[in-house]
Amino acid sequence: MVEHAVPDNPAKDNMVALSQYRAQVARARRVRGADALWEAPDPEQAIKALPGDEFYYVLHEQGFPDALEIMIHGTAEQVRTALDFAIWDRDRVSADQSTEWLMAMADAPLPILGRWLAGLDVELLALLLRTRARIYDLSQGELPEELDGTPVTSPDGLFAFEFLGSEDDIRLGSRILDALYEHDRNWARHVIVGAGGEFDAELEELAFRWRSGRMADLGFEDYYDALAIYREIDPASVRAGDPLPALLSATAVDADTLRVPGALAERLSGPGRFAQAIAGITARSELTALHASLVLLSNRALSADRVQPGDDAAVTAVLARVACALDLAIEFVARDDPDKATAVVRSVPLPRLFQLGHTLVAKVKKLALTLQKHGPFAALLPRIDLLEPEDAEIFSALTLLHPMFPGQLDPPATEGHRPFASLHDLATASAAVERAGAAQALLLGLAVTPADLLPATLEAAGLEDLAIVDAATVARTALARALLKLAPPFRPLAAPELAEWKRLIGEAARTAPSMLRLEAQLAGLVATAWPATFPGSPAALTQVQTRWLADLTLLTPVLSATRPPQPKPRRRAASRAGSDH
Numbered sequence: 001m002v003e004h005a006v007p008d009n010p011a012k013d014n015m016v017a018l019s020q021y022r023a024q025v026a027r028a029r030r031v032r033g034a035d036a037l038w039e040a041p042d043p044e045q046a047i048k049a050l051p052g053d054e055f056y057y058v059l060h061e062q063g064f065p066d067a068l069e070i071m072i073h074g075t076a077e078q079v080r081t082a083l084d085f086a087i088w089d090r091d092r093v094s095a096d097q098s099t100e101w102l103m104a105m106a107d108a109p110l111p112i113l114g115r116w117l118a119g120l121d122v123e124l125l126a127l128l129l130r131t132r133a134r135i136y137d138l139s140q141g142e143l144p145e146e147l148d149g150t151p152v153t154s155p156d157g158l159f160a161f162e163f164l165g166s167e168d169d170i171r172l173g174s175r176i177l178d179a180l181y182e183h184d185r186n187w188a189r190h191v192i193v194g195a196g197g198e199f200d201a202e203l204e205e206l207a208f209r210w211r212s213g214r215m216a217d218l219g220f221e222d223y224y225d226a227l228a229i230y231r232e233i234d235p236a237s238v239r240a241g242d243p244l245p246a247l248l249s250a251t252a253v254d255a256d257t258l259r260v261p262g263a264l265a266e267r268l269s270g271p272g273r274f275a276q277a278i279a280g281i282t283a284r285s286e287l288t289a290l291h292a293s294l295v296l297l298s299n300r301a302l303s304a305d306r307v308q309p310g311d312d313a314a315v316t317a318v319l320a321r322v323a324c325a326l327d328l329a330i331e332f333v334a335r336d337d338p339d340k341a342t343a344v345v346r347s348v349p350l351p352r353l354f355q356l357g358h359t360l361v362a363k364v365k366k367l368a369l370t371l372q373k374h375g376p377f378a379a380l381l382p383r384i385d386l387l388e389p390e391d392a393e394i395f396s397a398l399t400l401l402h403p404m405f406p407g408q409l410d411p412p413a414t415e416g417h418r419p420f421a422s423l424h425d426l427a428t429a430s431a432a433v434e435r436a437g438a439a440q441a442l443l444l445g446l447a448v449t450p451a452d453l454l455p456a457t458l459e460a461a462g463l464e465d466l467a468i469v470d471a472a473t474v475a476r477t478a479l480a481r482a483l484l485k486l487a488p489p490f491r492p493l494a495a496p497e498l499a500e501w502k503r504l505i506g507e508a509a510r511t512a513p514s515m516l517r518l519e520a521q522l523a524g525l526v527a528t529a530w531p532a533t534f535p536g537s538p539a540a541l542t543q544v545q546t547r548w549l550a551d552l553t554l555l556t557p558v559l560s561a562t563r564p565p566q567p568k569p570r571r572r573a574a575s576r577a578g579s580d581h
Contacts, residue, residue, distance in 0.1 A: 034062050034070060047073040052081025053218055053309075060086070060310055064104040072108055076119025079105070083120065084211045085309045090223075091208050097310075098128060103168070106175040114183025117176065124207035126195035132173050134162040135196045155181045159192050219299030226303035229351050232359040238333055238352060240343035273341060274326040277334070280342030293350045298322055300351070305402075321402060324419035325357025326350070331423055332360060361403050361420045367433045368398040375440055376450060383455045386443070386471045391436045398429060405429060431540065438540035439471040442548075445529030446478040452490040461491045462561025469559065475548050477559040482525050492559035501558065522549050 037058070040046035047070055050058065055078040059067040071079070087098040105113055117125060129135070136142040136151070136159065143151065143160050151160040152174050163173035180188035195203075212222060220226075281287055301322050307314040330353070334341035344353070372378060372395065377386050387395055390408065397406040397417040405425045407414035409432060420426060451457065453474065455466055463469075478490060480501045493501060508518040526545045534541065 034058065034066075037070065044073045048075055048078070050078065052078050053085065055079075056082040056085040056309065064100070065107070068104055068107055071104070072112060074116075076115050079116045080119050080121075081214065083124075084214055088208070088211060089308065090306065091204075093124070093127060093131075093204060093207070095131070099169075099172070102128065102176070103172055106172050106179075110175075110179050110182045113175070113179040117179055118183050118187065121207050121210045122191060122194060123198075123203045123210070125191055126198065127200060127203040127207055129161075129173075129176070129192070129195045130198075130200055130203065132163060132165070132169060134164070135192060136160040136162070137193075137196065152177065154188075154192070156185060156189070158189065215299075215303075219296035220303045221300055223303060223306060226300045229297070229300055229304055229354055230358055231355060232362055233352070233355050235332065235356055235359055238329070238348060238356045240333060240340055241347045272323060272327045273330040273334075274323065274345070276338065277330050277341035277345045280338060281346065286346065290345065290350070297350045297354060301354070321419045322354060324421040325354050325361070327357070327421055328360055328423070328426075329353040329356040332356065357420075360423075360426060364420075364426055364429045364433070365398055365403040367430060368395050371433060371437050371440075372399070375437065376444055377440055377453065379450055380453055380455075383466060384453055384458075384469050386440060386453075386469070386474065387436060388439070388470045388472045391432070391439075391471075394429070394432050395436070398433070406432075434536040434540045435543055436471075438534065438536055439475070439544045441531050441534045441536075442526065442529050442541065442544055443471060443474055443478070445531050446475065446482070446525075447488055448474055448478050448490045458492065458559075462494070462563045463492045463559055464562045468557065472548060473557055473559050476557070479522055479525055479548070480558050483521065492561045494561050498558070498560045519549060 037043055037046050047055070055074055059071055059082055062070060071082075074082070083098075083101060086101055087094055089097070105116060108116070136144075138153075138160055139158055147162050149162055149164070149170070151162050152170070153160050154177060161173060161177060163170040177188075180191060216222070278287070278290060281290070298319055301318050302309065302315060305314075305318050307318050309315060330341050330344055333344050333348075333356070372381070377384070380386070385392065393408060394406045397404045403420070404417035405420045406429070407416050407418060409428050420429070453469065458466060458469065474490075477493060480493060481490065481497075483504065484497060484500060486497065505518070508514045523545065526548065530538075530541055
């Protein structure tokens with residue numbers, strides 16, 4: 001039975017719940033700090049009680065050698081999980097990362113180091129030995145006469161190890177060997193024999209399988225399985241309903257620990273729509289299940305993006321997108337209804353909410369790609385790109401693998417980009433794409449055709465720098481040609497035409513009335529170019545017209561020929577002798 005608390009004063013109770021929820025998130029973030037662990041009544045027990053992934057995050061944030069003070073109290077299972085997070089690069093063991101962690105572990109007392117090593121998968125332990133040493137079975141007389149280094153004999157005298165690398169590597173190998181025998185001699189011999197009798201690739205593949213299973217339990221699924229969270233869905237299919245029993249079947253998480261990654265905890269402690277929606281839930285069992293689902297979703301997103309948990313910058317970027325996608329989904333389904341928002345998080349699984357947010361953003365990306373790949377001037381790419389510089393930056397952000405909101409569309413404009421976080425962001429970005437489409441539609445209305453802008457055509461007309469060709473320079477040139485009454489087809493202005501255009505602008509600029517008359521003429525030309533079939537809004541066309549006319553009367557660049565046009569090659573008549581053959 002799901003617990004539902006019925007408040008006497010819903011508004012007041014929601015504020016209290018939100019305060020409690022944020023305090024809970026803050027407590028969870030403090031649990032990660034080493035200071036909080038040492039301040040516990042029983043620090044050693046507090047460390048041992050940490051889930052394996054939290055244990056890793058504590059060590060990672062503390063950093064070695066300081067982290068060893070905490071690690072020394074960790075269980076073999078916790079250390080194994082930490083290595084699952086730390087030493088793998090996709091499906092391969094990272095030599096640098098594994099060496100760093102083994103060096104840190106080697107500073108622990110031999111009994112503790114032996115216990116940690118015994119907790120690792122045998123295949124991984126054998127691989128770590130094989131990749132650091134050549135192993136010789138002395139009972140079989142395998143030790144060669146010439147060695148690259150000084151061999152280290154096992155405590156039982158049965159094996160010799162030629163450790164590879166520096167003195168530190170040799171010291172590390174010897175320390176691991178001593179710890180294995182200190183823990184259990186028979187088990188150590190079993191590991192060494194296995195290490196000598198298998199191929200590296202086989203050991204690594206088996207170790208990766210064991211690791212993948214454990215990571216999947218934490219939400220770090222196989223890359224291809226995790227990609228399912230980026231599957232687009234029908235937005236209309238997501239709506240609030242009755243609470244789903246499946247929601248409560250998620251892996252239980254202690255609400256006091258709340259293993260939400262730090263980058264996401266920052267967002268949840270703020271005023272986001274998802275956090276506000278959760279604030280309406282007061283039943284501890286529902287909050288616990290939601291927290292567990294959120295952790296699994298976060299880890300799944302990291303897997304789908306192939307981000308290693310120790311890559312702080314990449315983790316922060318991915319989890320910021322997760323938080324914004326959830327906010328966006330909540331706003332889309334519930335709009336500004338807080339009760340409906342709470343009903344949504346109660347009834348819709350978080351992965352599906354994330355899919356909804358991702359789908360909404362993907363629609364803006366498709367809009368941008370459609371204009372780029374199927375617009376009227378798409379055939380000119382890649383040498384001619386009609387996007388104006390500010391539009392090119394916008395499209396660059398919108399067409400990333402995971403589309404981002406361009407900072408220049410924020411009020412005030414900022415550098416770079418950020419995740420989409422609201423329906424307003426979607427509308428703003430869509431309007432920017434529409435304006436770029438309106439610019440190309442107006443070019444067609446000004447009698448500029450794709451054939452006029454072919455690189456070969458422009459170069460033959462005397463234009464040397466194709467990089468300056470965009471919708472604005474083409475439009476200004478077309479308007480200048482129209483005022484100069486130059487006949488089609490569209491071409492860059494020749495030197496005499498450019499001089500006449502500058503003279504015309506200069507004369508108009510002498511008095512305000514004459515400039516107003518010129519601007520009215522230009523506005524009339526653009527107005528007559530408006531295509532009646534343009535699918536966008538008149539506002540987009542108006543914005544493009546305003547921008548172009550403001551630029552034009554400021555004598556901004558037009559396309560001009562910088563060398564004489566190249567005459568078309570004349571077709572040679574076939575000779576009589578040739579025709580006889």
